[in-house]
Amino acid sequence: MKPKRKVITRSPHRTVGLVSCGWLQKEVIEYESQLERRFIQRMLLTPGVKRIIDQPFTVTYGEEKDKSYTPDFLVEFFSGRTLIIEVKPEVFVKKWIEIFDQVSSILTQRVLSFHVVTDRMIDQADLPVMIELLLRYARGSVPDQSVEAVQAALRSTAESLSIAAVMQMAQVDKTVVLHMLGRTMLIFHDSISLADDTHIKSISLETDHENICIPSWLDAAAWNPDAGVRAQDRPKPSSVRRPDHSPKLYVGHRQGDESDFQS
The missing domain is CATH 1.10.10 (Arc Repressor Mutant, subunit A)
Structure with a gap:
């Protein structure tokens, strides 16, 4: 079982809630902030999305496997792609670089693509x-x-x-x-x-909508530990899809040893 968020017991300083989208899936999607809520809404409008799972699993990392990290979302596509998503205000990303580097390396070994999506990517114009x-x-x-x-x-x-x-x-x-x-x-x-x-x-749900997936809609290419976080002064991404701009990604279902994942 995946860890569930106790929505009714959260701090009063946090905005938590549920997004219901019965036309896509039976399960409601939980969020811990308005930024996460807006990310979910963006994904609901992303072609080819099959399922959105909040806090899908926990990754243990570190030399002693004594540290843990739970990503915000797992997004499945009808084409077979699976993306692991962390949603975080851009101002806080630098503090998490070391953790993201370690986690992305573990997920890459499992043939999973890790993406950090920020407010700057989500909140474009109107x-x-x-x-x-x-x-x-x-x-x-x-x-x-x-x-x-x-x-x-x-x-x-x-x-x-x-x-x-x-x-x-x-x-x-x-x-x-x-x-x-x-x-x-x-x-x-x-x-x-x-x-x-x-x-x-x-739309054809089975089509691999490479040009309208996360990389180009949100300017969020897969996290690369060697590159770290991109410069803060990069140009603000456009809301117009750019099919020739984004790198192609291969994302498959989780494979191999599951020892780093906790239920």
């Missing part, structure tokens, strides 16, 4: 506000025939279509399109925007 709104639409319901009409409209062309064009072709209200975007039944062609001229397209 994206959190738009994502929050999309997830509100996702939690609602729309008629099946409306969903089918939208899907048929997008199947009629190999190109992406604007939200306005989809609404006109499918004869549906905008709330239907936003609902489908919120549940990643559709994806944004370029950047997240709720404007009528924003282009969208259909």
Whole structure:
């Protein structure tokens, strides 16, 4: 069993809670801060995500194996990828470099990719506000025939279509399109925007969405112990996906000796 967070017993100085996303998974996702909550929301809008698990396991490290670390999240993709995520304000990352170096080396041996995601990566412009709104639409319901009409409209062309064009072709209200975007039944062609001229397209869950996974959406390449933390003055990442910018990552399921993992 994975360690569970005692949500009702947390310090009053911390923000804790649950994110429910029944269209994706039965289990609720626990968070310990508003930053973690916004990360979960971003992942719910990331194409190809199959499951999000909070505090998935504990890693023991150190020469005597007397130290332990529990990552914040494990994110599984329909393509088979698995990413281990630490969410932390960027101002605190340098204090954790030594721990992250050791943990990432252990996880790499298990064919797991470790990523540190910061507030600077998550809180880009007004994206959190738009994502929050999309997830509100996702939690609602729309008629099946409306969903089918939208899907048929997008199947009629190999190109992406604007939200306005989809609404006109499918004869549906905008709330239907936003609902489908919120549940990643559709994806944004370029950047997240709720404007009528924003282009969208259909999604194949089994596709390896390399260009819209964590490396490019959040500018969070796999942690490299040899590189340490990147410079604080690096350019702020764009909210627009950059398919040719991010390095390719290979992330598989956990394999081999499990002695460093505690249940």
